[in-house]
Amino acid sequence: MLTDDVTIIRDIKNYVGFVRGAGLKLSITFVDRKLKLLYPSFGVIEYHHCSLCNFVKSQDTRTCYYNKNRLVGKRLREPVYAVCPYGVEEFIRPVVYEGTTIAYLHVTGYRGKLARSEKFFRFHERELPEAYAREYAALDTATPSEDYLESALAPLRYMLIEFYLGFVRDRVPLGGYDLVNSKILGYVYENYSKPFNIPDIAAALGYSESHIRFVFKQKNGTSLAAFVTDFKLSQAKIKLRTTDESVSRIALESGFSDPNHFSSLFRRKFGMTPVAYRNSDKSRD
Numbered sequence: 001m002l003t004d005d006v007t008i009i010r011d012i013k014n015y016v017g018f019v020r021g022a023g024l025k026l027s028i029t030f031v032d033r034k035l036k037l038l039y040p041s042f043g044v045i046e047y048h049h050c051s052l053c054n055f056v057k058s059q060d061t062r063t064c065y066y067n068k069n070r071l072v073g074k075r076l077r078e079p080v081y082a083v084c085p086y087g088v089e090e091f092i093r094p095v096v097y098e099g100t101t102i103a104y105l106h107v108t109g110y111r112g113k114l115a116r117s118e119k120f121f122r123f124h125e126r127e128l129p130e131a132y133a134r135e136y137a138a139l140d141t142a143t144p145s146e147d148y149l150e151s152a153l154a155p156l157r158y159m160l161i162e163f164y165l166g167f168v169r170d171r172v173p174l175g176g177y178d179l180v181n182s183k184i185l186g187y188v189y190e191n192y193s194k195p196f197n198i199p200d201i202a203a204a205l206g207y208s209e210s211h212i213r214f215v216f217k218q219k220n221g222t223s224l225a226a227f228v229t230d231f232k233l234s235q236a237k238i239k240l241r242t243t244d245e246s247v248s249r250i251a252l253e254s255g256f257s258d259p260n261h262f263s264s265l266f267r268r269k270f271g272m273t274p275v276a277y278r279n280s281d282k283s284r285d
Contacts, residue, residue: 008163011189015159019152022242024144025049025109026153028160031072031094032102035164048088050109052135056086059128075101081113087120088134089113091143093153095160098219102164105153111139147270148241151234155189160230162186180205181219184212191234195257200226232256233269240278247274 012028019026027048048054057064063085076094083089090108094101098182111117121136165182183205184268201224202209216224236254248259251274256262266274 008166012156012159012163013280015156019156019238020049022152022238024107024149024152026156027106027108029068029072029104029106030102031075031104031273032100032164048090048106048108050088050139052086052088052132052139053084053108055131055135056088059132071104076104077101083114083117085120086124086132087111088139089115089117089143091149093149093157094155095180097161097164098248103160106197107144107149107153109140110143111136112141113143148237151237154234155231158185158256159189162189177215177219180207180215184216184224188228188231192228192235192255193253196228196255196256198228229265230269233266236262236266236274237277240274248277250274 013282016026016028016107026047047268053064053284067084071092077096078090078094080092081089082092088108089110090106093105093107095103095105111121121133125133125136162182162185165178165185184201187201187204198209198213202212205212211222216222216227220227232255236250236256239250240247243250246252247263251259251262254262256265263273266272266277272280
């Protein structure tokens with residue numbers, strides 16, 4: 001395994017830990033066959049981070065294994081909210097690159113939103129130990145908003161795409177556009193906490209501004225400038241929810257040199273100021 005592979009695997013694991021620390025029970029399922037070979041390198045991030053899931057697997061590993069393989073076989077391209085045969089509800093967010101599903105992001109540990117969850121619970125309650133009922137009752141009934149979920153998962157999605165491109169590139173030479181796109185994603189991910197612009201990216205990577213703008217648009221369906229701004233805002237949004245740092249500090253740590261400009265962009269994107277978002281989130285808690 002190359003040094004760059006080891007670095008991005010470490011960063012992905014760290015980010016999963018960060019999101020879990022923020023209260024989301026996150027795990028990853030690789031769909032691409034090549035990436036499945038790297039499961040041992042990723043450790044426990046592939047396992048559902050949920051007490052009920054762990055209990056169920058101690059009783060019945062076959063059902064979980066079957067459902068996971070069935071999900072992989074579907075190659076989903078659109079987000080879904082689903083329930084497992086033991087009543088655990090979860091968000092499933094596919095990571096898709098150029099029409100190919102390479103992984104799923106799971107945020108699990110919920111109940112009460114889908115009627116089938118209660119039906120599954122009633123069915124298994126009769127045959128499983130009392131611990132099953134206790135773990136089911138402990139599942140969260142309040143789910144995160146789609147807006148917050150997207151903010152938390154978007155950076156990880158791009159990390160996985162960068163890793164996927166790098167992994168394939170190191171073993172099968174990619175065409176020029178794929179290589180350029182991988183380098184752009186890597187630069188944004190590594191430097192998002194610093195102020196930079198499109199000319200900075202072009203200079204660092206050795207391409208013209210027009211070329212990286214064109215390639216990124218072709219490969220991702222959005223402009224590079226919009227992606228950079230949205231990526232930085234998504235990081236800031238997580239920090240507003242999970243830390244007590246000042247808005248000015250969070251702006252600087254998210255790559256915005258002007259806190260007022262940051263607040264303006266945040267309001268334009270999310271419909272409220274950073275302070276209002278933080279206060280509204282606390283009121284929901």
